[in-house]
Every structure is written in structure tokens, then in C-alpha cells.
Amino acid sequence: MGIPKTLLLVIAVITFSVIIISFSVRQTGDGEVVFSVPKGWPKPAYNFKINPVTQDGFKLGRRLFFDPVLSRDSSISCNSCHTQFSAFTHVDHPVSHGINGLKGTRNASTIFNMAWNTSFMWDGRVKTLAEQPVNPITNPVEMDNTMENIVSKLNQSATYKEDFKKAFGNTTISSQQVLNALAQFLVSLQSYNTKYDKVIAQKSKDIRFTEDEKEGLQIFRNHCAQCHKEPLFTDNRFKNIGLTVIPFYNDYGRMLITHDPKDSLLFRVPSLRNVAASYPYMHDGRFNTLEEVIDHYRSGVVQSPTLAPELRQPLIIDNKQKAQLIAFLNTLTDDEFLYDLRFRNWVR
Ligand code: HEC
Ligand code: HEC
Incomplete structure (x- = not known):
């Protein structure tokens, strides 16, 4: 009966080393990074030929x-x-x-x-x-x-x-x-491993939107997705969303670069992925919560010649719908990305 025992020992040693190795790989942040374009996403703009990632x-x-x-x-x-x-x-x-x-x-x-x-x-x-x-x-x-x-x-x-x-x-x-x-x-x-991504990709029957999240997605698609375009949640364009100008900063956004008055108060549409984790909001961080942001779209938009046409009419949603919209925005948090050990500070 000596052979099975040795075999067991060998198996135990192998298992143990595999655990130790995988643990230490994770612990040193040495996991490989492989750039990939998630299914259904547009072609990247980054030029991988000029500066390939190794x-x-x-x-x-x-x-x-x-x-x-x-x-x-x-x-x-x-x-x-x-x-x-x-x-x-x-x-x-x-x-x-x-x-x-x-x-x-x-x-x-x-x-x-x-x-x-x-x-x-x-x-x-x-x-x-x-x-x-x-x-x-x-x-x-x-x-x-x-x-x-x-x-x-x-x-x-x-x-x-x-x-x-x-x-x-x-x-x-x-x-x-x-x-x-x-x-x-x-x-x-x-970052592409949010609940939203998993539901859209229908990876598993166990991952579903709640009723509120589902309603929130509908509201989002009706009022926000023109600019915060799926799947990146930005269309990369510049828009004036009717924020008041803070006198001390006098920040007129895109116009400072192009010197074209038509670009006055235009800022780049930010992605809303991970938005629940990335407060405060807007180019000057003026809003602390998503509630304040949505209240801006409901009643704070300042009319001006360069205001985005999409926002000429205020957003009309009640408080229940506002909560549903926020519930949806919360599905855009990607914990796998926010806590990915490969992106930490590893001592050499
Ligand atoms: C006309 C295009 C447009 C529409 C429609 C729009 N947004 Fe925005 N959104 C922007 C732009 C541009 C900014 C950045 C403005 C700035 O900082 O000056 C922004 C900023 C935000 C921010 C802050 C993000 C950050 O990282 O600071 C949130 C949150 C947001 N929008 C949510 C929404 C929601 C929810 C809706 C729908 C109710 C919506 N947006 C509709 C263009 C738009
Ligand atoms: C003192 C704070 C500060 C430091 C330090 C800093 N950044 Fe930034 N970073 C900012 C601010 C503020 C912006 C937005 C500036 C603007 O739009 O005018 C920004 C914007 C960016 C953006 C643009 C992202 C986008 O979507 O447009 C990248 C990329 C970036 N920083 C990378 C870096 C790198 C790399 C370093 C180190 C070499 C760095 N930053 C150091 C504050 C900082």
C-alpha cells in the first residue's frame, strides 16, 4: 500500500505548490494584462501599432x-x-x-x-x-x-x-x-465587468436587473443615452449642459482651446461607468451626489445659446423615477476593476 501513499503525497505537494504559486502571483500583482475589445464595443482609437502594450x-x-x-x-x-x-x-x-x-x-x-x-x-x-x-x-x-x-x-x-x-x-x-x-x-x-455588462451579455440566468434597475435603464435610454452612449457611456463629444459659470474659475471649457464662441461652456461628455465611486461630479466637482446631478437635469439647467439641444426641455421625472435612475447608475460600478490587484502599487 506504499504506492498510493506516495502518490497522495505527490498530489498533496503539487496542490500545495499550485496554491502557493497562484497566491504569490496574485500577491505580487504579476497577473498578465491582455488588452481586449469586449463584444459589441466599437474599434479603439488608441494606436497599438505605434505603442504596443507589453x-x-x-x-x-x-x-x-x-x-x-x-x-x-x-x-x-x-x-x-x-x-x-x-x-x-x-x-x-x-x-x-x-x-x-x-x-x-x-x-x-x-x-x-x-x-x-x-x-x-x-x-x-x-x-x-x-x-x-x-x-x-x-x-x-x-x-x-x-x-x-x-x-x-x-x-x-x-x-x-x-x-x-x-x-x-x-x-x-x-x-x-x-x-x-x-x-x-x-x-x-x-473596465467592463459591471452588473450592467453581465446582464446585457446574459452571462448567467442568476444575474438580472431588479425592477427598479430595469425602469432606470429605460429612463436612462430616454433621457441620457444620447450623450452618455452605451457601451462606453460617453460619445466623446463636447456639450454644454447648462451649468452656471463659477466666477472665480471662469471656465468656458472647449472655447478656451478652439476660441470659437460656439464652443463656450462645452465640456467633454464623461463616461458614467463607475460613476457611483467617482464623486464629486462635473469638471469642477460641484456636485457631491448623484441626486444633485439629477436635480440639475430636472431643474437647474441654465438656458444659453450654446446649451445642448437635448436639454432645452427640463427632465421631467418624479422622485420614484429618480431613485430608479440612480439604481441603474449603480449597476455601472465595476468592483473587479476598482479592486484589481494588477493595478496597485507593487514594490519592485
Ligand atoms: C446633451 C448631452 C447630455 C445629456 C443628455 C446628459 N448628459 Fe450628463 N453630462 C454631459 C456632459 C457634457 C457632462 C460634463 C459636464 C461638465 O462637467 O461641465 C455630464 C456630466 C454628467 C455626470 C457627472 C459625471 C462625472 O464624472 O463628473 C453625471 C453623473 C451625468 N452627467 C449623468 C447624466 C444623466 C443621469 C443624464 C440623464 C438624465 C444625463 N447625464 C444626460 C452630457 C449630457
Ligand atoms: C495634481 C493632481 C493631478 C496629478 C498629480 C495628475 N493628474 Fe491627471 N488629471 C488631473 C486633472 C485635474 C485632470 C483633468 C484636467 C483638465 O481637464 O483640465 C486630469 C486628467 C487626466 C487624464 C485625462 C483622462 C480623460 O479621460 O481625459 C489622464 C489620462 C491623466 N490625468 C493621467 C495622469 C498621469 C499619467 C499623471 C502622472 C504623470 C497624472 N494624471 C497626474 C489631476 C492630476
């Missing part, structure tokens, strides 16, 4: 994203303003706070499904994901640094040199490589 590039981008070395006095990282549990925005204040506690004028954007963005920032002033990080890095109220300074600091680090070599194959770090690595991390932040 595991080493992703990991390097992640290291940079969490590293305060990118700011002038090494006090602020990208993650200071973009934290994972709130869909990579920050929830503690309406407008962002950067170096020396200096305040910006805008609410940090959420970061996910960036491959489908046709422009970046609330006013669309950035065209590609690889150009995007230059903005916070050089902004005097954000990281207040220069690319030259970062590249020279990184070139003094043996471990960064090793990581850049793995990702890009050469030993001298360039600013384009820093930006490309960050872009590879950013584009890998994909």
Missing part, C-alpha cells in the same frame, strides 16, 4: 504612475490625484491639489477605457494618450517638473535603467519612453 511596458508604466519622482520635489505621484478605488480620480476634494497644496481649477478625470477616447481632458485639449502625462508633469500647480529633469533622475537609477531596458531594449532612458510606458499602463486600465 507586460514589461505595462509594469514600468505602473511603477512610474505610483512614483513621486515624477514631481519636482518628489512629493506627488500620478496616483495622488488618481486613486484606483474611485476609478482613478480623487474623491476628497472638488478640484485637484498638487505640489505645495496648490489648487487647480478642475476635478481630476477618471481613468479607464482610455483606448476609446478620441481626446483627453475636460476640454479635449490633448489628442493622444502618450502626450497626456506631459500636462500634469509640467503644470506648475500639479507636478511642476520638466521631462528633462525626470529623464536625468531616472537615468541615475540602476533599477529604472533595468526596467526600461526590459521594456524598450536600450539602456539610455528617453522622455518618449517615459511617456510610452505611462500610456501602456493607462490604456490597460479596462
